[in-house]
């Protein structure tokens with residue numbers, strides 16, 4: 253017998269632990285501290301489970317009323333904490349459970365052995381898995397004992413009713429098969445080829461270390477680790493990665509890599525774990541840059557990275573939004589221009605058009621778009637180059653004469669910015685790269701990780717290429733989703749010196765939203781084609797959520813007052829069933845609209861907390877969250893109300909604001925993406941409401 257005990261915790265145990273009253277949680281932690289050091293201490297009361305089917309599953313006494321459920325595998329000195337509950341409930345949970353190592357996948361599995369299921373009595377209905385052969389069931393890790401039970405299932409509901417009885421890894425495959433995914437899709441999507449380990453039937457120590465087991469179990473090594481786990485038991489992302497996530501986190505890529513995945517599929521989680529892994533393996537004075545588009549997201553990431561990284565690992569990671577990095581760098585280099593945004597930039601454009609627009613009759617948006625999508629995207633910063641530049645994908649055709657006239661406006665825009673010692677952010681990024689190149693400062697970072705890659709511009713990616721230096725192992729890692737592109741930037745990686753060919757992956761399991769919300773939100777994007785951040789398309793299909801709930805509601809009202817009444821009632825209803833205000837978020841298209849809701853809620857006695865730009869959502873504040881659609885990016889709440897989704901609000905612009913149909917369509921797509929982002933922040937429920945007519949973007 254191995255003398256050193258191996259003690260592990262299951263993901264289910266943490267769920268059960270999180271549901272206990274605080275005082276009982278303290279007892280469990282106390283028990284566990286004692287237990288971990290000496291599982292066979294005489295004070296630990298192992299009791300057999302009466303009528304239990306697995307002789308290795310025991311109960312242990314936490315206090316007078318609570319019991320823990322533990323697998324004890326004496327041969328290898330392994331202990332796995334599976335559950336904790338009131339005495340009777342805990343015994344009930346344990347009675348029919350079995351813990352074993354799956355012969356095919358080598359993973360540790362907890363499952364129930366059931367003799368009959370009710371559905372078997374419905375004779376004439378065809379079974380759900382009639383086309384699935386035994387070897388496929390085996391491949392997805394279904395225990396032999398459960399074959400008859402699974403083969404008898406007739407409906408998806410029947411499958412869901414058995415969720416707790418089936419091992420987690422096998423259930424996932426069954427759910428996807430039941431939802432119509434093909435065997436090939438299921439095997440290639442959910443069961444990545446990881447290192448193939450031959451596990452002996454009873455070698456629990458080795459089995460706990462397979463990637464599939466690590467999805468549901470964690471071996472607890474030290475005191476600090478245990479404390480960190482028990483302090484935030486529901487933050488499972490810190491510990492239990494899916495094998496598909498683990499594969500991307502740990503892989504050595506011989507150059508830039510890209511990960512796509514719909515909202516809530518764990519892209520940020522993967523990016524954070526990868527940052528930790530790379531930091532832990534950095535040599536000498538290497539450094540990692542973890543960057544993203546918005547400041548608040550960078551702040552959130554910093555906060556979360558602290559939860560998984562050691563102090564040493566954190567020290568080697570710079571976490572900052574790219575424009576802030578650029579601004580800091582330029583400042584250190586004595587660059588005298590100020591980076592300006594939105595209103596300031598628009599002001600300069602308006603003036604430039606008034607001064608140099610002559611008899612051209614283009615709308616303001618046209619110049620701004622042309623500047624970003626042609627000049628900055630291709631770096632054609634002089635008249636001659638601009639006149640020769642490709643304008644593929646731009647709606648209006650321009651002859652040389654008109655291009656020359658347009659350049660006069662661009663010239664004037666640059667003059668104005670120069671006079672004011674200002675720069676738009678893209679120009680600043682371009683100039684930042686030029687300084688890096690001229691001062692031989694390229695390659696400042698060993699590795700760069702980019703979150704929300706869909707929102708970075710070509711100038712940003714070219715700058716990142718320079719910051720990472722020449723292509724090398726694990727140089728750039730980008731996660732993103734073009735369905736969530738809500739700013740005007742769009743880049744093709746290969747055109748920015750970032751070649752990801754052969755190094756791309758897709759995450760397809762949605763951890764955040766219910767399947768019903770995911771489908772509804774994704775349906776809003778029907779008929780629009782999306783890119784893969786490179787030269788190809790991403791159809792965003794082939795995803796599935798882990799949870800289920802009600803379909804999002806669409807509520808139409810005649811007046812804002814009626815909508816507000818509804819909102820107030822719903823908030824009270826949610827509060828009455830124990831939902832905290834901070835887990836509810838109201839999302840609107842514009843800042844101005846938010847003010848109406850804040851005032852309305854106040855009149856109804858409901859506290860609200862506006863989530864503002866450049867700040868994290870401070871959870872210590874009470875109140876229903878309220879934010880713009882742009883601002884909720886990267887956040888999540890149990891319940892989301894997208895309000896004022898009115899005819900004249902979404903899209904927030906009309907045909908007259910755009911020069912041509914292509915520009916208009918691009919804008920409308922951005923507006924759809926905003927609604928997609930807003931709704932996919934919801935974990936449990938989402939509602940769309942409007943007054944005075946529903947937005948035409950909801951079909």
Ligand SMILES: Nc1ncnc2c1ncn2[C@@H]1O[C@H](COP(=O)(O)OP(=O)(O)OP(=O)(O)O)[C@@H](O)[C@H]1O
Nearest residue numbers: 488489492493494515516517518519520521763886
């Ligand atoms: N392995 C995991 N185990 C448990 N929860 C997870 C896991 N991976 C991700 N999650 C949870 O799923 C939710 C979504 O994860 P994350 O924010 O990383 O997704 P995302 O793809 O970046 O989403 P979005 O693109 O919408 O911002 C988070 O609550 C996260 O904690």
